[in-house]
Amino acid sequence: MRFLRWILPLSLALGLIACGPPRKSVFPPTVSIQQLVLQPSGAWRLTVRIQNNSYGGMDFTELDAQLAMADSVPVRVHGGFDRDIPAFAGDIVQIDVLPTTAMARALAASAAKGSAGALPYTLSGTVRAKPEQEKEPRDFDFSGKDWLSPAPGIANTWR
Template sequence: MAMCLLLASCAGGPPRRVSEPAAGIQQLSVRANGSWSVDLRIENFSSIPMRFDAISLPLTLAGQPAGTLQGNAGISIGPESADVVTLAHIPGSDAKIALADALADNRGVSYSFEGTIQATPEDGKPRSFELKRNSSLNPVPGLPGVLR
């Protein structure tokens, strides 16, 4: 009888927990045509795999509106793991100028975004998560036009 109870208690497995994800800019590269390539690091804090899809993050860089980071991540991230998705971005002119000034002076810039990312838990329904981030990027020595 005791053996049956012990086996029954193990049958449930670890709890399935869905937690709010996080995201931040890992790298921003200025392309020759003035557009940006943004490497967005997405962190899955859930105890189960999640599929990340639609991204919509209005971005401010150096206090200037820089447009909305949009795209479809189209990636699955394992439990308590992270991955990077690259988004092409055409920034607003004020943000483009502010970034060019910062790069010319070899100084960092602050950035912030507040928006949503859609994620679907394994065997679950899609959910929209609110994301908010305030951070900064600094020029990478030896890589012109790249900030991390």
Template structure:
């Protein structure tokens, strides 16, 4: 192989390696409710989506969110998932909740009427870059709505 071809190949490899190791970006994570299932006993099983917008994996250590549905306080979602979410990815954690009477009534009314249920979560996510130990609290506030799932009684997405 001619020396200039070998030099060109090595130079291209160096450029590609430099491009692969871009700047590390740590962004605020987010949370939302992906699914709410109402049990026969009135308890709720929630699928909470934890979103990592960072360019590196983030370790979610704790979650504390106040949940309101239909404008009424429903309870507090509090878990310690010890979950690592890859860069610019999301994962789901399950959270059990005994909702307040007002929250239970709002969900039952929405399910019976086949209408959407608005919700708001507000609180903190404690997370850290996976390769470092320093966790910090991130403020979270998210508003959205869940709709009944046809064919799945008691389930809203």
């Protein structure tokens, strides 16, 4: 009788816990530069790709990062936006930045080499997002290294 007195409530509690919705795993997104376009003013328009690597959708609202080209001093990349990105999908945002003189020289040197002029860059920082099963947004850290090369046939554009 004692056995039934505690096993019955325990089995009911476990049954109720199992009835809840399954939790979807949340993983940090990947952030990279998809395209860089040199503006007439000298500013750069970055097309930044945000890849959601989670099993559920996420609402992305802000990016705050540092961009360094070659061995130059980094510049701040900051933008606010509203992107609802489904699970395992990506979307882009455009952010304008003002490069340092060294960064502008490095970009010009890569352009002079044509399509062989690959320029290394590092983009690291945080992106703010709210996973679909959470009530509050949170910051996700990211860091990545890649290369930009002049786009053949498209002036002032690197990909």
